[in-house]
Amino acid sequence: MQQPLQALAREFGSAGYTIARNLFSSAEIEQYKAHYMQMNADQVKGDTSGIKDASDPLRTYPRIMQMHRWDELTLNYLLHDRVRDVLTAILGCEPYAVQTMIYFKPPAARGQALHQDQYYLRVEPGTCCAAWLAIDDCDEENGCLQVVPGSHDLPVLCTVAADTTQSFTDVTVPVPDGMTVAPVIMKAGDVLFFNGQLIHGSLPNVSHDRFRRSLIAHYVVGEAEKVYKWYHPALRFDGTIMTLGESQDGSECGVWVERDGTRTIEMIGKTKAVGVAQ
Numbered sequence: 001m002q003q004p005l006q007a008l009a010r011e012f013g014s015a016g017y018t019i020a021r022n023l024f025s026s027a028e029i030e031q032y033k034a035h036y037m038q039m040n041a042d043q044v045k046g047d048t049s050g051i052k053d054a055s056d057p058l059r060t061y062p063r064i065m066q067m068h069r070w071d072e073l074t075l076n077y078l079l080h081d082r083v084r085d086v087l088t089a090i091l092g093c094e095p096y097a098v099q100t101m102i103y104f105k106p107p108a109a110r111g112q113a114l115h116q117d118q119y120y121l122r123v124e125p126g127t128c129c130a131a132w133l134a135i136d137d138c139d140e141e142n143g144c145l146q147v148v149p150g151s152h153d154l155p156v157l158c159t160v161a162a163d164t165t166q167s168f169t170d171v172t173v174p175v176p177d178g179m180t181v182a183p184v185i186m187k188a189g190d191v192l193f194f195n196g197q198l199i200h201g202s203l204p205n206v207s208h209d210r211f212r213r214s215l216i217a218h219y220v221v222g223e224a225e226k227v228y229k230w231y232h233p234a235l236r237f238d239g240t241i242m243t244l245g246e247s248q249d250g251s252e253c254g255v256w257v258e259r260d261g262t263r264t265i266e267m268i269g270k271t272k273a274v275g276v277a278q
Ligand SMILES: O=C(O)CCC(=O)C(=O)O
Pocket: 103, 111, 112, 117, 130, 132, 144, 145, 200, 201, 202, 214, 216, 278
């Protein structure tokens, strides 16, 4: 890694995300690539919930979730000491690990509409944090992640319908007035860390021949007492189980309203119950 942890922590605090460049070597990336391509070839069951069309490339390459519960290499990533060291520096104390996902995102695959992870994880108190490892170089052509810098200071916002020609998920968060969406250009081996309130997502892979694979882990902050049931059990970095309570369906979400000529957020909505986490 090239940057000092303090610089990553400063950037994470102000923008809601930061990139640890070269956190994994090219040899490690080649091992992950071969491992997950084999997992796909072995037809390990993936999440096909947003995939209706038989010709959808995501039908052949659906994301696979929670592999750390049975796959050692994935567990090693989730609890990796290099990932832990960055998380501890940017969050201020060691978090608990709750989720893993592998996205293959082959050529012509749809992306995932803008959303906040905390909408799904419902961490109480506090929020979650992702460690998104690029397994391929990624840019706008192959559907890199897109973020809304500074949006991590917002509460969880209520969702609206997404354009499912562009996204395999069907809800989204509109970009707040005055904020912009920025692409996150990464090299294989870089890890993007982002706050659970940060609005993020990705556009389709419009390349003809480039996958955009990413290995994603989610954590809840060290002060968390509850998380949604899909994410149990939470793990400490030594692999032992941390018992957390279950947060409930239908937690509050914010909507933008006009008050005395100013746009502000009121917590008047309810998130819908979610079956599959993001
Ligand atoms: O990788 C993507 O395209 C979306 C991933 C995502 O939304 C997440 O990790 O929470």
